Amino acid sequence: MTVTTAKDALKKYFGYDSFRPMQEEIIDGIYNKQDALVLMPTGGGKSICFQIPAVTMEGVCIVVSPLISLMKDQVEGLRANGVNAAFLNSSLSSAEQSEVENDLFNGNIKLLYVSPEKLVSQSFFPLLQQANINLFAIDEAHCISSWGHDFRPEYKKLAFLKQQFPNIPLIALTATADKVTRKDIVKQLALDSPKVFIDSFDRPNISLTVRPGQKKFEQILDFIDKHPDQAGIIYCLSRKNTEDVASKLRGKRINATSYHAGLDPLVRSKVQEDFIKDEVQVVCATIAFGMGIDKSNVRWVIHYNLPKNMESYYQEIGRAGRDGTKADTLLFYSFRDVMVLREIIQNNRSENEAIQLSKLERIQQYADSLICRRKILLNYFGENLENNCGNCDVCKNPPQHFNGTVIAQKALSAVARCGERVGIRMLIDILRGSQRREILENRYDKIKTYGMGADISAYDWQHLIAQLINLGLLEIAYDQRNVLKLTPQSKEILFDGKAVQMVRMTDIKQRQEADKSKIKKKSVKERVRDELFEVLRKLRREIAQKSGIPPYLVFSDASLEEMAATRPLSEFDFSMISGVGEKKLKQYGKIFMGAILDFVSEKSGEGVQMEGATQLATFQLYNRGFSPEQIAMERGIAEQTVYDHLVKMYAKGQGVDIKRFVKTAEIKQVVEVIASIEPPYKLKEIFDALDGKFPYHKIRFSLAYYYKKS
Ligand code: ADP
Ligand code: ZN
Numbered sequence: 001m002t003v004t005t006a007k008d009a010l011k012k013y014f015g016y017d018s019f020r021p022m023q024e025e026i027i028d029g030i031y032n033k034q035d036a037l038v039l040m041p042t043g044g045g046k047s048i049c050f051q052i053p054a055v056t057m058e059g060v061c062i063v064v065s066p067l068i069s070l071m072k073d074q075v076e077g078l079r080a081n082g083v084n085a086a087f088l089n090s091s092l093s094s095a096e097q098s099e100v101e102n103d104l105f106n107g108n109i110k111l112l113y114v115s116p117e118k119l120v121s122q123s124f125f126p127l128l129q130q131a132n133i134n135l136f137a138i139d140e141a142h143c144i145s146s147w148g149h150d151f152r153p154e155y156k157k158l159a160f161l162k163q164q165f166p167n168i169p170l171i172a173l174t175a176t177a178d179k180v181t182r183k184d185i186v187k188q189l190a191l192d193s194p195k196v197f198i199d200s201f202d203r204p205n206i207s208l209t210v211r212p213g214q215k216k217f218e219q220i221l222d223f224i225d226k227h228p229d230q231a232g233i234i235y236c237l238s239r240k241n242t243e244d245v246a247s248k249l250r251g252k253r254i255n256a257t258s259y260h261a262g263l264d265p266l267v268r269s270k271v272q273e274d275f276i277k278d279e280v281q282v283v284c285a286t287i288a289f290g291m292g293i294d295k296s297n298v299r300w301v302i303h304y305n306l307p308k309n310m311e312s313y314y315q316e317i318g319r320a321g322r323d324g325t326k327a328d329t330l331l332f333y334s335f336r337d338v339m340v341l342r343e344i345i346q347n348n349r350s351e352n353e354a355i356q357l358s359k360l361e362r363i364q365q366y367a368d369s370l371i372c373r374r375k376i377l378l379n380y381f382g383e384n385l386e387n388n389c390g391n392c393d394v395c396k397n398p399p400q401h402f403n404g405t406v407i408a409q410k411a412l413s414a415v416a417r418c419g420e421r422v423g424i425r426m427l428i429d430i431l432r433g434s435q436r437r438e439i440l441e442n443r444y445d446k447i448k449t450y451g452m453g454a455d456i457s458a459y460d461w462q463h464l465i466a467q468l469i470n471l472g473l474l475e476i477a478y479d480q481r482n483v484l485k486l487t488p489q490s491k492e493i494l495f496d497g498k499a500v501q502m503v504r505m506t507d508i509k510q511r512q513e514a515d516k517s518k519i520k521k522k523s524v525k526e527r528v529r530d531e532l533f534e535v536l537r538k539l540r541r542e543i544a545q546k547s548g549i550p551p552y553l554v555f556s557d558a559s560l561e562e563m564a565a566t567r568p569l570s571e572f573d574f575s576m577i578s579g580v581g582e583k584k585l586k587q588y589g590k591i592f593m594g595a596i597l598d599f600v601s602e603k604s605g606e607g608v609q610m611e612g613a614t615q616l617a618t619f620q621l622y623n624r625g626f627s628p629e630q631i632a633m634e635r636g637i638a639e640q641t642v643y644d645h646l647v648k649m650y651a652k653g654q655g656v657d658i659k660r661f662v663k664t665a666e667i668k669q670v671v672e673v674i675a676s677i678e679p680p681y682k683l684k685e686i687f688d689a690l691d692g693k694f695p696y697h698k699i700r701f702s703l704a705y706y707y708k709k710s
Contacts, residue, residue, distance in 0.1 A: 001031040001056055009056050010048070013081045015559075015581035020045050022199050027052050030135060030169050035162075035194035037141070037186055038173045041201045042315075043296075043322035046173045047074065050137035054111045055083055059132035060104060063113045065139045066152055069272070069292035071113040077553045078111060082583030087113035088124075104131050116154040133168050136161055138189065141172035145184035155188075162190040176315070201314075201381050205321045206329055208373045208392040210366075212463055213305075213334030217248060220302060223330055224254055224282065229534070230299035231275065234284040235316055237305035237340065245304060246284040256282035259289045276550045278541055287312060295550065296323040297557040302330045306337040308345070309359035310366065310380045323556040333367040335424060335466070335476070342478050368470040370399050370503060404502025405493065408468060410452050411461075412490045415474065417447040420485050424476075427484060428453075428461045467502050528608060532599050533564035539595050543588065554588065555579055567596050569616065570653040618645035619654060628661075628697075643697035651704045658705060662698040670694065670702035 006027050010016050019027070022038075023045055029036050030053040040046050054061030065071045071087040078085035086100045086109050103109050104127060118124055138144075144155035161170060172185050172194075186194055211219060220234065236242045242258040249256035257280050259271045274280040276295050283289060284304075301320045307313040313331070321327025338360065345356045366376050374389035388395045414430050415422065422430065422444070429436055430444050433451025444450060453461060465484075468474045473490040477483050492498040522530070537551075537560060544551040555563075559579035568574040574589045601620050604613030614637075621631045628646070632639040643661075650656035673689045674681055686699050 001053075003028060005056050006031075006052050009052055011581065013055060013083055013581045013583070014048065014051075015081075015575075015577070015579045015584060016048075017578065019048070022197050023048050023052075026171070026195075026197055029195050030171060031057075033167070033169045035169055035191040036171045037182065037191065037194050037196045038171060038199075039182070039197065040173070040175060040199040041203055042175045042318040043203065043324060044175070044199050046139070046175070049173065050135060050171055051078065051083070051111065053135055054137075057134040059134035060107070060109050061111050061135040061137060062119070062128070062131075062133055063111055063137045063139060064116055064119055064155075064158065065113050066116065066143050066150070066155070067140075067292045068115065070294050071115070073276075073294045073550070073553075075111075075113055076549050080549060080553050080584070081581050083111065084109050085111040085113070088118050089113075089115040090117070101127055107132060116152065116158060120154060120157040120160065128164075133165065136165070136168060136170040138170065138172045140174060141185050141189070142174040142176050142181050144188050145181045159188055159190050162192065166192070175318075176311075201383060202374070202378055202385065203318065203321065204374075204389065204391060205324055206317060206327045206391075208317075208329055208331075208377070208389075210331045210333050210369075210373065210393060212459075212466075213332035213337065214459055214462065216304060216332050217245070219330075219332070220245070220249075220304075221252060221254075223300070223302065223328075224249075227300050227328065229281060229537075231278060231295070231297060232282055232300035232302065233289065233298060233316075233319060234282060234302045234304050235287060235289075235307070236284055237286070237337070239286060241304060242284040242286055246282070249282060249284070254282060255280050256284060259283050259285040261286065261288040277544065278551050287316065290316065290319050293319065294322070295319075295552060297552045298322070298327070299557070300328045300330070302332070304332055306331070306333055306341060306367065307363060308341050308356070310363050310377065311359075313363060313366075314377065314381070323552070323558045325556075325558045325561055331367060333364075335469075335482075338364060338476075339478070339482050365470075368466065370394060399503040401501040402504050403499060404464070404467075405497075405499045407453070407456075407464060407502065408473060408493050408500040410449050411465060411468060412473060412486060412494050414447065414449040414452075415484050415486055415490075416494065417449060418442075418444055421483055423482050423484060424462070424465055427465065428458050431461060432456075432458060464502065471500065471502075473500070524608070528603060528610070529564045532567070532596065533560055535595055535599050536560045536563055536592065539592065543591070555584070555592075563592065563596065567600060567612075569593050569597060569600075572653045612648075615645040615648050618642055619649045619656070622646060622649075622656065640696070643700065647697070647700045647704050650701065651708065658701045662701045662705075666694065666698055667702045667705055670699055671706050674703070674706055 003024060006024070007019070010019065022040070026036055026038055026049045030050070038046060038049060050061055050063065065074070068089050068091050071089060075085045075087045086103060088097060088100050092100070100109070100112070104112055138158060140150070143150050143152040144158065145151065170189065170191060172189055172191065174185070182196070224232070234245055236245060239260040239262050242260050246256045246258035257271055257274070259268060271280070271283060272293060275283050276293065298320045301317045303313070303316070307316060317329040320329060341360055342357065345353060345360065350356065362380060366373060366380070369376050372385070372388040372395050373392040375385045378385045390396070410431060411427065414427055418427075418430065426438070426444075429439060430447070430450055431453030433454050439445055456464070465474065469476065472487055473493060475485045475487055477485050493500055540551045540554045540560065544554050556579050559577055562577045566573070566577070568577060571585065571589060574580060574593055575585050580589070597616060597620060600610055600613050601617045604610045604617055617635060618631055621634060626634065628639050628642045631642045635642075646656050646661070650658055669690065670686065673686050677685060677689070681703065683696060683699055687694065687696065
């Protein structure tokens with residue numbers, strides 16, 4: 001088996017032109033019967049690594065997958081691409097099971113997905129022995145390790161595979177495995193000197209933004225407004241939050257629903273299904289949501305609350321943009337959340353409380369960061385990003401510093417004068433000169449800094465105090481009802497006049513404004529592209545509804561985007577779109593090209609400048625059976641122009657039947673003339689050489705024919 005075979009299969013079945021860097025190496029290893037351990041981030045393209053060997057080698061590939069819903073999804077996806085695949089798990093009736101088993105026995109399946117329970121069952125073993133297996137693929141391989149976070153006891157039994165089938169290569173794949181888990185996977189599966197592939201965990205298509213957690217609902221509305229009709233998830237800490245946010249969104253006519261572990265299982269699976277099928281746009285969920293979902297076109301993720309650590313955060317935002325196209329994430333950050341999370345951790349009284357608290361601190365540092373966020377994120381996972389990413393809020397709007405010494409002094413001095421007994425909210429109220437009863441009762445209105453910060457809004461103060469905390473100038477005493485304490489450094493500011501550099505709050509506001517203006521400034525071309533994308537998306541949804549599969553299995557967002565940008569109208573051009581393989585070209589090519597054609601002619605009818613539109617309008621009439629003369633009449637253009645359009649469409653590979661306009665014998669004559677003269681060929685020269693007997697359009701068709709053939 002060669003890499004060329006693999007590449008051909010990649011185009012034929014999946015419609016992709018090239019492998020991603022690591023895929024090719026991995027596949028090559030499998031062809032050489034080597035075991036492998038593959039670590040790639042979600043969306044990195046793990047599946048291709050075993051699917052291509054499976055379809056190119058003799059026999060069947062057995063894929064072990066822990067989640068029933070994912071199995072179904074993968075199998076549907078493969079079938080949509082014309083690959084014979086099936087799954088076996090407890091969700092099938094026994095009749096269905098034996099049908100699949102028969103197919104396996106008869107060698108009619110290229111990929112068989114099985115649950116670990118099924119694979120290790122006594123009854124299945126004889127079948128395994130008889131089947132012509134070319135590869136074992138263990139997906140979500142971290143489930144085998146009790147060190148990992150999704151330990152599944154049945155995975156442990158998979159060790160028998162290498163004992164029973166020592167000569168069949170085995171590939172273990174996962175998106176999450178630290179060093180310990182990695183070792184454990186290799187050991188437990190008894191892999192035979194496996195090659196270990198570790199891909200970068202960076203997901204550059206996912207934008208990262210952190211905003212202060214204030215006026216969250218307003219911000220969410222604004223965000224969704226910028227992501228019209230795009231599927232997204234809002235992760236909330238509490239069940240109640242999920243329901244509240246969803247119902248408020250519905251109040252704003254946004255198609256939203258909620259999901260949490262307290263809901264009836266039937267309701268939950270309905271929510272999942274609706275989300276997968278683009279029937280609901282927004283799911284407000286607790287972290288219970290997402291595990292069994294492979295939806296590739298989740299376009300955004302919002303964290304309504306701070307996640308408890310970087311691992312969860314990365315896993316959750318990782319559900320966005322699996323198709324590799326642009327996806328946006330937004331994290332709301334507030335000290336309130338930090339306090340709530342600390343309480344949860346402390347109430348759990350788990351033995352690794354200290355670790356959990358320090359993990360919480362790490363994500364706080366991330367949220368507070370004034371340097372490229374992706375750097376911090378990847379650094380946390382042991383990777384170094386050389387340059388700033390350019391796709392996080394800090395990179396897009398680098399913060400400007402100003403001398404914040406006076407502001408810091410006001411705040412710190414207020415903390416000191418209140419005897420370090422007040423929390424953030426109280427401190428702000430004191431600085432702003434509030435008349436709250438508690439303030440008067442405690443005589444905080446008598447201190448020197450009372451009301452000295454009234455010129456700064458409460459919102460801005462929140463942010464400024466957060467900075468002081470991050471700078472190590474204030475500390476939150478979590479064990480003393482979250483009051484603020486001074487630190488050794490703060491004393492330098494207060495008493496030694498040391499200067500403090502801070503970031504202006506207005507910068508953060510400007511960032512949001514800048515975001516808005518960026519959205520507004522779309523060119524006509526971009527607007528047209530987006531409009532066509534919408535048209536194609538609707539079409540995709542209709543097709544998906546009819547055939548009962550999720551829309552993203554018809555075409556990914558990435559494919560639709562490419563179609564909207566390049567507007568393919570010939571089979572050839574359509575087949576060049578990434579994600580269009582043979583089966584999809586046949587099955588959907590005509591209907592999608594039809595929609596593109598309609599769109600283009602409608603737009604140009606409206607007077608929008610569209611490249612190639614006038615040719616298309618001509619071509620459309622031609623397809624309806626109009627003669628060139630009739631087309632010229634209908635469109636109010638010269639007949640010569642009509643011919644010009646048809647020649648161009650023909651040259652592009654469109655279905656123009658040139659025999660209608662020029663006879664084969666005539667073409668031959670023209671070609672003879674061409675052969676006798678030097679390029680560049682001038683129409684007039686050919687016309688004269690043929691004694692003016694051939695009308696120009698015949699010459700042009702012949703020329704086009706000639707170019708095509710040579
Ligand atoms: P993972 O299992 O690692 O999360 P998938 O196998 O689901 O990732 O792949 C993620 C997305 O990338 C899918 O939409 C897949 O079709 C696409 N993809 C995989 N390999 C390639 C490739 N070589 N070229 C283009 N797209 C690819
Ligand atoms: Zn960045």
